[in-house]
Amino acid sequence: MFTRDRGQKKAIEEAEKLTDVEIIASSVDKNFSYIPEIPDVPKDSAYLHITTNNTIEGTAIFDVPQTKEIPLVADMSSNILSSVYKVSDFGLIYAGAQKNIGPAGLTIVIVRDDLIGQVEKLPAMLDYAVQAKNDSLYNTPPTFAIYVAKLVLEWIKTQGGVAAVEKQNRAKAGLLYEYLDRSTVFSSPVERFCRSLTNIPFQTGDAALDRLFLEEAEGKGFVNLKGHRLVGGMRASLYNAFPIEGVEALMAFMDEFALKYKGGEVHV
C-alpha cells in the first residue's frame, strides 16, 4: 500500500520484489503538486507506506493517516527532526541521515518490536531482526557518521528540542511562502495545505527567466537553487542547519532580480 509520488518510486520497486503492491492514492494527475487524500487501507494490507516530505516536489504530510491495525511505514529522510511527529503513530520510520542528522552513509530505523522479522531469508544487511539482535553492530557500523549524528542530536537539544526547531523552520519557510504568495514575479507550484517546511520549489513561469535567475543567483553565492530536473524552476532547501538570514538574503536577491528584469514586484 502506497501513496504515490516520485519520492516513493524506489520504495515501490523494492517492495515489489517481496510482495504485491497496491497504490491506493496518487497525485499524478497534478504533477504530484499536492498530497492526495488517503482512503481506507484494505484490511489485508501488511502496511501503508508514506513519505512525510517529498524533496523534489516540496510537499509534506503533517497529519499522518490514522491506519489503526495497519502499520504505518514512513520514509522520513528529508524531514526527520525538522517537525514534530508522534513516533507511536508509526509502525516503522526510516530516514537517511544526510539531510538533518549527519553525513551521508547512515540510515536510522525506528521499528515496532512486533514488526521485526516478518520476512524470511533477507540479506543480513537489510534484516532488522539481525540488526536488532546484534544491537546494530552485526557488521562494523559507520562510526564517524554515528559520532556526528550524536553531536547533531545534542545540538538539537540545545535548540530546545524538535518542537523548537520546528518553530524556527516554520518561521523560515513562512517568510519565503509569504513572499512567494504576494509576489507577481515568483510563485510556488505547491498547494497550500501540503507545503513542505524543508524544500520550497518556486518559479517565474518562464523557463528562460528561471535559468537567468539561477545563473545570477550562483554569481551572488546562492548555490544549489536549481529545481529537480523533473520539476524545473528553482528550489530552496531549508534544512535545520539553514539560518533565517539565508532566507532573508535570498528574498532580497529575488527583489533585486524582479526589479532588474520585470520592473519590480507589484505587491498586492
Added chain:
Amino acid sequence: MFTRDRGQKKAIEEAEKLTDVEIIASSVDKNFSYIPEIPDVPKDSAYLHITTNNTIEGTAIFDVPQTKEIPLVADMSSNILSSVYKVSDFGLIYAGAQKNIGPAGLTIVIVRDDLIGQVEKLPAMLDYAVQAKNDSLYNTPPTFAIYVAKLVLEWIKTQGGVAAVEKQNRAKAGLLYEYLDRSTVFSSPVERFCRSLTNIPFQTGDAALDRLFLEEAEGKGFVNLKGHRLVGGMRASLYNAFPIEGVEALMAFMDEFALKYKGGEVHV
C-alpha cells in the same frame, strides 16, 4: 565454494540464502591456525570464495588459487592495499574501507563486467548491476568516507604505491615475527607459511599471564591488543597507517614484561 575459516562464516550464511554452498577446504582441525590447501574446484561452481586475510586468526593467503574458468571471489577487507595482488586473478574483490582505506561505512567492490547481474531480484542496495548502471550513485553515497578514501589513496601514492607499502608492512611484521620466534616467553600460534602481515596474534601459553600482559600494556598506552575472544591471547594489528616505531615500542615492553615476570627472555 569456500575455504572455511571463521572470517568466512558470514559469507557462507549469505550465500546459502541464494544457492548451495560447498566447503571444499577447511582448517577447522587445527583451530583455523593455517590456510588449507585448496583442491580443484568442482567445474559447475559459480565461484570460489576466499578471504585473503583473516583478522581473528592472523592468517593470510598471498599466492591466490588459480581457478581458471571458475571466478575467484575475495573478501579483502583486512589487507586490501597492504600487499600486492594481481586484480586480474579475481572475478570479484570486495573490501570494507575501515581497515586500510578510510572510515567505516564504505565498501569497495571490484567486479568483472561479465559477473554483474547474475542474480535476479536482489535488493537494489546489494545489486551490483544497479550500482554499475548508476555509477555507484543510485542512492546518496557516503560522501565523507569517499573523500577520506581519496586522501588515503593519494597518501599511498606518495609512499610509492602498494608495492612500497607492502615492503613497509613486511618490515614491521617481520620484526615482530622474528621476535616471537626467538622468544621463550611469547609465541605465534600461526603456521609460518601463512602468517598475516596485518594481524599478528601472540600468546604466553598461560591465560593468566596473558591477562596480566594486557593489563600492564594498557597502562603503558598499548591499546586494542586483546586477541579475539575466540582465539584468546594478544593480537597486534599493523595496518598500513601503523608505524614501525610502534612495533619497536611494543617489543621493548614485551622485553620488560618478560624480565619482570619470567626473569627475562632467553634468546636462542
